[in-house]
Amino acid sequence: MLAPSQHNRLLRLPTMLALAFMLPMFWACSKQEQALGHASLYYWRTTFHPTAAERAEIDTLSMLYLHLFDVVPAADEPVVGMLPDATLQFNDSSLLWLQERTRRGLKVTPVVFLSPGIITRHDTPKAKTLARLLLSRMDEMMHQNGLPVAQEVQIDYDWTRTNQAAYFAFLQELADTLHEAQRQLSTTIRLHQLSMKAPPADRGILMCYNTGRLTDPNEQNSILTKQSVEPYVRQLDSYELPLVLALPRFSLNAVFHNGAFAFIAPGLALSDTTRFQRIDANHWRSVAYQSVPQRVSATTQANVRIYPGDVVRRDESSDSLNALVARVLIRHRAELNNEIIIYP
């Protein structure tokens, strides 16, 4: 078997880290009416080893949201039928650096991503056990790596109406345990969830990214468009949970084969005209057969093919759109200005 891939979920850190600094600058100078709130950052890779530029960026922050692990289905796991996956590995020198930053005041909020559909409507009885296992592992990870006890933990899960009861029961267990120690719970809120009952957490992280339909060939930009946010603006007014805004700063390549979504391909050389022909601003047509590595499990990668005729859609976040979306949302919900988390 080949070496474990270092790939992380579907999303990648963009190479243009300069964007990290452009957004606050844009906010600062674009509107006289109101300066936008302080920025925080997600760190969502499987190895904690920030580059010099990333370290410089983190140095400007007071809060880092650190993805610790995913939870994935595991039929042979006897207790809850799930297991941690893609656990964050710490590079030794980077860990020392992070420990030192936390001593200087940087707060680290651990985040756990629950894979889609992992909680079913029948899982309510598992809620307490899952909450205990998950919290204990998060705390143990922080402790064993010399990081301070997190005052808040965050759960990222795309719940639906059918599994809402079970997921909320799980959150309630988690919140109860955290509250006993004067700690807090936050959970991600997708835009479409604004019309649903608010989850039992202290804060909701309003995810203003991945708002489009990745697999739809007619999608303009699956990361963020004005149109995708528009229907939800009004629902902000009455949402019954304090919210924090999370905005994107990443890009991805969606490959369409035969008119249907095939996969996400990282690292495509779209400017290579022997391989791709540009169709329009964000579409390229493949003109040559090529193999692209894909992660097929936590420890295995395999190749997938891109064929001549396949179409690649390049989805990118935009600072100007981020700023526009943030401004409009904040007008409807002023507290969103308190903190804005960037998802790189």
Added chain:
Amino acid sequence: MNKLFLFFWAILVLILPSKTLACGGEAPEWYDADLFRIVPSYSVNDAAYRNTSLNETVDFWYNYLGKKVKRDDILLFFREGTSKDLSNEGASAYPFVKAVMTQSFALQYLRACMLLEEDTRVEWGYRTRCSECLTTCTQWTKTAQNVPEAFHYRMVFLKMRLAANAKNYDEILTLWNTQAQSCPNAALLARMNGYAAHAFFEKGEVRKAMQIYAELGDRFSLDVCISSFVGEKGIRALYDSRTDANDKTWYYALQDYCNYCWESRYSYYEGEMEIDKETKKDMERVRQLCQSHHGDAEGAVWMSATAWLYLCESNYGEAYELAYRVHETSSDAVVKQNAFRMMCFASICNAPMKADNATLTRIANDYVKLMELANKELPIDHNQPNMHKPIADLCPNLCFVEAAYKDKLTKYLDSQKLFAAHALVDNLSEQLTRNTWFDLSDAEFIPSEMEGFVDATMSSEEAEAFMEMVTKKKANDVFSQAIIKRTKVDMMRLTDIVGTKLMRDGKYGKALGYLEKLTPKYLKTRPYQAYLANREMKWNKPFFRTQYQEDWDNEVSYGENYKLNFCRDMVQRINALPTLSGNELAKAEYEMAMLMFQASNKGDLFALSEFYMSICDEPNKFCDQALVQLRNALKHVTAESLRHKIYYGIASMPTSQNGLFWDLKYDWHDDQFHYAFNLFHPSRDAFEYLARHRTEDPVTANCDVIKRYAAIK
């Protein structure tokens, strides 16, 4: 029946719009299925690897301990035990530990293995890298004295694992070159070879890595390596650089290329349905390469590839001839099976449009035999797909398209049509189980393949015909019969779809016949029932959707047949209409329109007429019918107050053709919503009326749309 079936296919094939496919999302299973298979290849997944390794380890200890400890006891320790259990306390819990405790070297070795295993094991308990433990292990393996003979190769393997952990690929290769390869234990040797291949790969010696992976049959790893050997040049490079006659790496490159060509048939953009020109040229070069080796010792493999390339170009005659030769001459079971699949495929696709009974019988017999193989053949390994199945699925669809439309559709292999035909047959019964990505209960909300195709692409008459066909499982010719027999459908669900489609078309009487068959047991499993149970079926609801907090208890199930109740109510109302006139008639029509709107996908009772719903969907047929009723009511009304209400209904009604008269656009720059009016909309008369009479009714008096329209007039 055959004509009916062909008619159905014709309709399906011709009307299936790209829209449906776009909404279909991800590609079907066979998109990734490599149909051409000349080497048995294993996709060694983590679970399979763990099992193989575990069995080998248990076998070793079982034999080492003189078969005095039960296999199950050894297995129990390796499943549950940890390095901490290797103590006197652990010995009381694990008979295996008790037996090992007396043997100093074995105990130390086992502890080292456990520590290494625990370092990488995924579990809820969190462990940081146990650097000290690993250093201790590494030191111990280097300095261990008096290694018993039984542990000689296991120590080599342990050292290789530790080296892999440290990414010391040179060390791995040194161990492999100097010691590992003479290991007499085949299972252990295979594991060591895997580490060596990985080391070769990491050091850039892909060719050597491939050779080992090919011997191991590790498909995933080969897939990664093979990207360095693409097309004619890649195959030739691998073949020509062979130093060993047993080197089968080129098989994989050839297989990969053939499968690539197959899928290239379906690549298209902006209406291009042919294989890309560059790909065609390369295919020609590969075919020439294959043909030049037909007479070799491995000619059957080359001929198989040639036959497949002919298939890719729809040259079924040549493909059949070559596949037949391979089938008759090859002694390799995998190559032979592959040839049989190609023969069936070519034979079926090459059937003349008006085949005589003898031809159809021959094809059907081949097809039935293929299906039998598809059902019987078990996967060679955990991830090894049954290769007969995708071909068996593909054949009937190609055949139907080919046989029925050869004269009409010159490019019958239009990928979308094929996709559709295949998806229908293949997915009719399996759709939900495939959607494991979703919570199964969510999957019930997601349109299944059957719902998607039957509901979205067929008229209610076609859906009825389809249902009759699959219910009776009868067809006129033997081939159609063979296909229908394997079509599995959830009949209750199909009954629901057909009944709902008829109801949506306003054919309430006919719908009753289907909806009556829905049992409470079935209804209790339907997610849409909760939406209906938590709403009231009232005629006097306004023409807009109510905001509901959908936080009912998900565990409650509802067995009431709401659709049936609705249809019965509508039948009664329709039957009463001829007895009414004037205002009474108008009122009855107005009430029906209200109910129809509520039952539409834009109303509160949307779950009556849709199995899934998105706010982006166009208004369904109920809206159009409601509008017809309102227009009828307008013809009969004499009372002004009712006329006012009817016009209000018309003004509020979105239609599938024209949408709404008004639209509310959000302006991002001034953060305001602005009204836009379509002055050519057929419902403009209603707005004109309401604008003139808006103060006569409290609803319209406060309606901001009408107020706004009146203001701009």
